[in-house]
Amino acid sequence: MAVERVFDHLRAIATGAKYLFLKPRLTLMYPDEVEDLPRGYRGMITYNHETCISCSLCAMVCPADAIKMYLPKEVPEGEKRPKRYPGINYTRCIFCGFCVSICPTFSLQHSTIHDVSFYTFEEQIFRPEEFAKGPPKPQYDKEPVKVRVIPDEERGLRYERV
């Protein structure tokens, strides 16, 4: 019994020692290496203003109340009941993709962009006009290496250059 416990300790230490010299690591060296994201990745939302029919379904379904319908900034002349169009608040969005699924005209799509930072809270609220311009592009110092994640039986994950 006690002897077994001693062996357990030794086994734990041996495992640690083994991993100390095992070369490959799981860290993705992020700004230098960037993951090549698969199709269907739920990143920030792109919005096509041309095809949107202002049906409000996206705002209705959004579980986080991230999408709101906005009146246009300047209402065109003679327009009695101007249409409302969706804007998004990225401080609330949980990237669930419900809005993308429900949009009858496929005006909302996921991009693969997710690594963007903002200085202020207000910058993260996109009115329909800015929403239509698409999410901001991430800025890298130098062009990152694209890698793909491969499941590995022994280590769990492995990265492979694309």
Added chain:
Amino acid sequence: MMDLLDLILQPWIFIPLIFPGLTTAFLVLLGIIWAERKIAAKVQMRYGPLYVLKPLGGAIQMIADLLRYLFAEPIIPKDVDKLTFIFAPLILFGLSYLPTIVLPAGPGFTAISSEMSLLILLGLLTLSPVFTMILAWGSNNKFSLIGGLREGYLVTTYEIPLFLSALSMAVLYGTLDITAMVEAQKNVWGIFLNPLAAIVFLVLILISTSKFPFEIAEAESEIVMGPFTEYSGIFYGLVMGASYLKLYVLSLLYALIFLGGWYPLPSFLQNPPFLAGIMVFVKGLVIMFIAIFMRAIYPRYRIDQAIQIGWHKLVPLAILSIFLSLLVVYLGGV
């Protein structure tokens, strides 16, 4: 110039100032914390510190951290006992480093040569935990108080077996002088004569410097930073460094009384005598490496489990190790 060099090479200056004292202790402090983070990272398939001097794997990360500690604002909370809060870390750091003066750096190369140097060292080691408790009390914070109490419990747990296992070696060599203890190991290292004391002492190093699996007083995931919760800036640097300094002192002591000190001594290190300290230092580094390696392997014991290990296992084993020493002495001694 030569006079100055001669002066520095006097043992009573060399030992407190160069090795094993201030300079080496400081370099070890910078190196060991980096190594700890790096080793834990490697075992967990990460990189650890990397971007400060990337070609050397972030080796000067700790210098960057030190600068940050130095220039960060030390916040002194409103409700703390100011005098205690400021002075306890300074005294704690000083006392953790103080025992180095008793350690010999080579054969006959001691700052304080005393027949009782082992006892002096053990006595000096007991002073610093008191200040951990004092600063925990002075912080006026629940986490600090809990951490300080845990430290107090652990002190009562580890100190008795620590002394017993160190003194069992004194029984074995028939002396309390560390230099004489090393000389007695010229042929056979203490670890082979009394492996029981060696194992007990190694575990107690882990407990007394709160390394994993006994990192109970600080327990980041439970009580923030234990006794040191309220500290920031350079004060935090001091209190954190203190436990590593203690590890450094205990590792050197371990190298001296269990791993043969400067024996086997290669001929190119024999003259001048302080060069023998390199052997002691290398052995001490191995012990420090073992102590920090545990972080990557073990989770943390609960306080009651640690105390149980101390009183139920380590105290009887330490007493047994004294009998083992007596047996070895009876069978012929060293």
